[in-house]
Amino acid sequence: MTERADSRSSRGPGLPGQPNGWSPVLVAGIGMTPVGEHWDVSLRNLALDAISAALEDAGGLRPDALYVANMLAPALSGQSHLGALLADFAGLRGIEATTVEAAGASGGVAARQAYLAVASGAVEVALVLGVEKVTDKDSGQVEAALATASDADYEAIQGVTAGAQAALLMRRYFHEHRAPQDALAGFSLVAHQNAVSNPNAMFRKAISLEQYSNAPMVSDPLNTYDAAPMADGAAALILARAATLLPPDGRPAVEIAGSAVATAAMAVHDLPDPLGLPAGAASAQAALERAASQVEQVDLFELHDRFSIFAALSLEAAGFAERGAGWLLAKQAEIALDGRIPICTYGGSKARGEPGAATGIYQLAEAVSQLQGRAGKNQVAGASIALVQCLGGSGATAATHVLRRMANGT
Amino acid sequence: METSRHWRLRQQRYALVGEVCPSCELKIFPPRDICPDCGNEARTIFQFSGRGEVYSHTTVYQAPAGHTENSPYPLAIVRLEEGPLVTAQLTDLADKPVEIGMPVEMVTRKLRSDGERGILVYGYKFRPRLARAEQS
Ligand SMILES: [Zn+2]
Numbered sequence: 001m002t003e004r005a006d007s008r009s010s011r012g013p014g015l016p017g018q019p020n021g022w023s024p025v026l027v028a029g030i031g032m033t034p035v036g037e038h039w040d041v042s043l044r045n046l047a048l049d050a051i052s053a054a055l056e057d058a059g060g061l062r063p064d065a066l067y068v069a070n071m072l073a074p075a076l077s078g079q080s081h082l083g084a085l086l087a088d089f090a091g092l093r094g095i096e097a098t099t100v101e102a103a104g105a106s107g108g109v110a111a112r113q114a115y116l117a118v119a120s121g122a123v124e125v126a127l128v129l130g131v132e133k134v135t136d137k138d139s140g141q142v143e144a145a146l147a148t149a150s151d152a153d154y155e156a157i158q159g160v161t162a163g164a165q166a167a168l169l170m171r172r173y174f175h176e177h178r179a180p181q182d183a184l185a186g187f188s189l190v191a192h193q194n195a196v197s198n199p200n201a202m203f204r205k206a207i208s209l210e211q212y213s214n215a216p217m218v219s220d221p222l223n224t225y226d227a228a229p230m231a232d233g234a235a236a237l238i239l240a241r242a243a244t245l246l247p248p249d250g251r252p253a254v255e256i257a258g259s260a261v262a263t264a265a266m267a268v269h270d271l272p273d274p275l276g277l278p279a280g281a282a283s284a285q286a287a288l289e290r291a292a293s294q295v296e297q298v299d300l301f302e303l304h305d306r307f308s309i310f311a312a313l314s315l316e317a318a319g320f321a322e323r324g325a326g327w328l329l330a331k332q333a334e335i336a337l338d339g340r341i342p343i344c345t346y347g348g349s350k351a352r353g354e355p356g357a358a359t360g361i362y363q364l365a366e367a368v369s370q371l372q373g374r375a376g377k378n379q380v381a382g383a384s385i386a387l388v389q390c391l392g393g394s395g396a397t398a399a400t401h402v403l404r405r406m407a408n409g410t
Numbered sequence: 411m412e413t414s415r416h417w418r419l420r421q422q423r424y425a426l427v428g429e430v431c432p433s434c435e436l437k438i439f440p441p442r443d444i445c446p447d448c449g450n451e452a453r454t455i456f457q458f459s460g461r462g463e464v465y466s467h468t469t470v471y472q473a474p475a476g477h478t479e480n481s482p483y484p485l486a487i488v489r490l491e492e493g494p495l496v497t498a499q500l501t502d503l504a505d506k507p508v509e510i511g512m513p514v515e516m517v518t519r520k521l522r523s524d525g526e527r528g529i530l531v532y533g534y535k536f537r538p539r540l541a542r543a544e545q546s
Contacts, residue, residue, distance in 0.1 A: 146474075159470055160485065171510070268487065269495035
């Protein structure tokens with residue numbers, strides 16, 4: 001038994017580095033639909049819009065496999081088996097297809113599955129789709145469906161919501177690190193500011209500190225501006241080996257240089273250190289190592305600000321701030337588009353909107369667009385390395401990717 | 411039917427029965443049979459005292475289905491005397507303000523009414539520790 005304990009502790013946080021024979025994987029195309037309350041669009045049509053946009057962007061590559069990131073369709077749409085449904089509906093009948101579910105981290109985890117398949121050579125071209133349809137049900141049903149990402153027997157039974165869990169972490173964080181009441185306001189302000197020029201964003205309006213401070217409570221001390229709005233959305237990526245890509249059209253190629261998923265205790269109360277975001281730290285470290293990159297080289301960080309406290313925790317876990325100092329980065333000079341480490345460059349979950357399992361795919365697509373210089377008014381000047389992280393539940397799953405712009409003509 | 415699911419958890423819900431690891435003596439709640447610290451088997455029953463203090467707390471205003479009739483309600487993570495954290499609602503607060511570090515004790519209360527058939531689910535909540543209990 002001791003032997004087993006020893007091997008556990010020496011195994012380290014992630015999988016070993018890429019085996020020999022693996023090829024670099026490029027993001028050949030991206031597609032995003034506006035996030036919002038789409039009363040007139042079904043789940044399958046949202047998916048089709050994103051898939052069509054990504055296929056067009058990839059210039060005619062045909063996928064051999066479809067990875068669907070979705071969490072809520074079984075609970076809110078009475079629909080599972082999305083792999084077959086959406087492959088069929090998108091005109092790809094017959095291809096390999098499956099659904100990947102890891103709560104709010106589903107998008108990043110699905111992207112990793114597609115990455116593994118393409119890197120190993122088992123799949124030539126992979127389509128990764130994130131889709132979520134939440135507005136067909138009332139808020140109580142949506143909260144209950146979202147709470148299934150927590151421990152049903154020991155958290156959800158107590159009436160826990162995702163927002164309440166974030167609030168519990170937020171209050172403890174404020175207590176331990178002596179942060180003021182509006183410590184996290186800057187995350188929300190910058191997110192809203194970045195969303196103004198994002199055509200896919202749900203809230204394209206800047207907010208003021210005064211608005212933040214007067215916002216009604218969702219679960220004290222967490223107010224409505226600390227919480228991202230759940231909404232409908234779909235986004236897609238096409239992944240391909242470098243050798244498969246059609247002749248370049250002048251856009252810089254973007255490589256998935258590092259990919260990692262880590263898990264931690266499922267329930268918040270089972271985490272030995274609830275504010276440590278261990279899966280966020282482990283997956284960020286593993287992804288950076290695989291990309292042979294340092295955190296100091298990262299030009300932008302698409303983190304998962306479903307609740308503002310997670311912006312602080314992610315910045316700390318990834319190494320952009322010391323423990324307890326993440327909230328000090330909630331300022332323009334630190335995280336705005338021209339800041340030291342820009343985050344949520346298209347508005348993040350807070351202002352782009354939070355389409356559940358699709359979030360990780362929006363984040364990756366937004367990062368690709370930054371690295372290819374296609375971000376327009378949202379452009380981070382000279383961006384060449386992006387770190388992208390999404391979280392499931394209160395951080396029980398974290399998927400982190402490093403994207404890198406490749407030199408032209410290579 | 412959810413009845414058997416709740417019945418299986420009665421020892422935990424009504425009496426905070428957990429486990430203690432025979433190898434490293436970690437007290438474990440909820441029971442999980444494999445020690446999260448040392449990885450060894452941990453099936454030795456351990457009865458928690460039910461006493462603890464508030465680690466963090468909030469109020470739920472937007473309740474999930476099944477809990478809306480009690481909304482808003484106070485929710486906490488409690489640090490049990492023996493070590494583990496547990497997520498639970500607070501109860502019997504009257505006008506007492508909740509603070510991190512506040513001593514609390516476990517009581518059994520109705521957690522929710524399950525579904526349209528109205529199965530009532532009972533389980534632990536925590537209330538401010540009474541002076542009498544603190545002396546014992
Ligand atoms: Zn042990």
